[in-house]
Amino acid sequence: MTQRRYDIDALRSIAMFLLIFYHLGQSFTYNARNILFVQDKRPGDNIWILLNLLNSWRIPLVFLIAGIALRLSFSRRTQIKILKERLKVLGIPWVFGSLVFASLSAYITAKFYGFPFFYELSNLIPFVFEYNGLHMWFVLYILIFSLITIPFLKIISNKKEKETIFSKILNKPGGIFLFAIPVVLEGELLNRLRFDFAIDYGDFYQVFANTSHGFVLGYIWFLIGIILTSQGDVFWESNKRNWKIHLVFGSLSYLYRLFNDFESGLALDNRLIAFESFNFIFLMLGLGAVYLNKDSPQLTYYKTAVYPVYIVHLPVQMAVMFYFSRINIHSIIKFPLALFVICFLSLTIYHAIKNIKPIRPLFGLR
Numbered sequence: 001m002t003q004r005r006y007d008i009d010a011l012r013s014i015a016m017f018l019l020i021f022y023h024l025g026q027s028f029t030y031n032a033r034n035i036l037f038v039q040d041k042r043p044g045d046n047i048w049i050l051l052n053l054l055n056s057w058r059i060p061l062v063f064l065i066a067g068i069a070l071r072l073s074f075s076r077r078t079q080i081k082i083l084k085e086r087l088k089v090l091g092i093p094w095v096f097g098s099l100v101f102a103s104l105s106a107y108i109t110a111k112f113y114g115f116p117f118f119y120e121l122s123n124l125i126p127f128v129f130e131y132n133g134l135h136m137w138f139v140l141y142i143l144i145f146s147l148i149t150i151p152f153l154k155i156i157s158n159k160k161e162k163e164t165i166f167s168k169i170l171n172k173p174g175g176i177f178l179f180a181i182p183v184v185l186e187g188e189l190l191n192r193l194r195f196d197f198a199i200d201y202g203d204f205y206q207v208f209a210n211t212s213h214g215f216v217l218g219y220i221w222f223l224i225g226i227i228l229t230s231q232g233d234v235f236w237e238s239n240k241r242n243w244k245i246h247l248v249f250g251s252l253s254y255l256y257r258l259f260n261d262f263e264s265g266l267a268l269d270n271r272l273i274a275f276e277s278f279n280f281i282f283l284m285l286g287l288g289a290v291y292l293n294k295d296s297p298q299l300t301y302y303k304t305a306v307y308p309v310y311i312v313h314l315p316v317q318m319a320v321m322f323y324f325s326r327i328n329i330h331s332i333i334k335f336p337l338a339l340f341v342i343c344f345l346s347l348t349i350y351h352a353i354k355n356i357k358p359i360r361p362l363f364g365l366r
Helices: 008-025 049-055 059-074 078-114 121-130 134-156 163-172 176-193 212-229 233-259 272-294 297-323 331-353 356-362
Strands: none
Touching: 008 049, 008 059, 008 272, 008 297, 008 331, 049 233, 059 078, 059 212, 059 272, 078 121, 078 134, 078 233, 078 297, 078 356, 134 212, 134 297, 134 356, 163 176, 163 212, 163 233, 176 212, 176 233, 233 272, 297 331, 297 356, 331 356
C-alpha cells in the first residue's frame, strides 16, 4: 500500500471546497445570525435544497478521509513519526487558526451586527476556544482521534494486507452495506437522545460541530477509513464496482427527505439520514477511484493549497459579505460572485505566505 492514492488527495481538496461553499451558503439563510455569520440583506430558504444535499455527508467525508490518510501514512512511517507529524500538521494550525482567523471572523461579524461584547479580546478569544476554534473545530477532532488511535494502529491495521473477514465482506455483492450498520446505529442513538438537555448528545443529524453526536459519528467514520483502507486493493475495487448503487440509494434517500420537508415529520428519522450520508460518501469514493486516481499539476497545486485556504477563508468570507450583503442584486448572481472573490482572496493569502518558511507550519504546510 505504498502507492500514493491521488483520488484521496483530490477528494480531500473537494471536501474542503465544499465546506467553503457551504459556509457561504449559510450567509444567504436566516440561520446566519444564529451561527455568527454575516447575513445577506435578502436571506431565504430556497438554498437549503442544495445545502441539505451536502449537509449529511460533507463533514463525515472529511473524517473518513482523515482515517484513510492516517492508515496510508502508516504504510510509510512509524507510529512515532506519525504522531509528531499529526501534532505539527493539525495541532499548530488549530491553535494559530483559531487564535487569529477564527477570532478575526467573529470580530468582523460582531462589527456587522453591533455586538460590543466581542470587541474586547478578553471576551473574544475565550469565546472562540470555547467553541473549539469555530470553523477549525473538526481539525481538533481529527487530532484527538489520531492521538487516541495511533497507539493501536498495529492492532487495527492489516499491514500485510492478508485476507480478513472485512475483505471477505467487501468481496461479497452488497457487502459494503454491512459497514453502514455502525453509522445507522449512531443515527438510532441520536433518535433516542435528541432534545434531551440532561445528556446533551445532539439534536439534529447535520449539526456536527461541538456536539457529542459529531464527535462519536466522526470517530466511527475515522475508524471505518482505517479499517477499510487496511484491506488494500479489495477496498478500492469495491468502490469502483458499487458507486452506481450508492448513487441510486443516496438519491432516493435524499428525494424522500426533500418531499417530506427535510427536518419535519417522517424525514427527521436520523437512521435514514445516516444511510443517505453513507451512500453519498461511498459514491464520492467510487467516483474518485474511477476518475480521479491520477496525478496532475492541478492536483499537486490544490492538494497543497486547500488546507491553508480553508484556514483563512472564514474571515475573508465575513469581510466580503460585510460589503456584498448590502448590494441589492439577486442571490443567484451574488452567491457565485462572492464565492469567486472569497476563493481568489484566500488563494492570494496562500501565495503570500507559502514561501515564507518560518510561518509555513502555522498553516499546516510542511
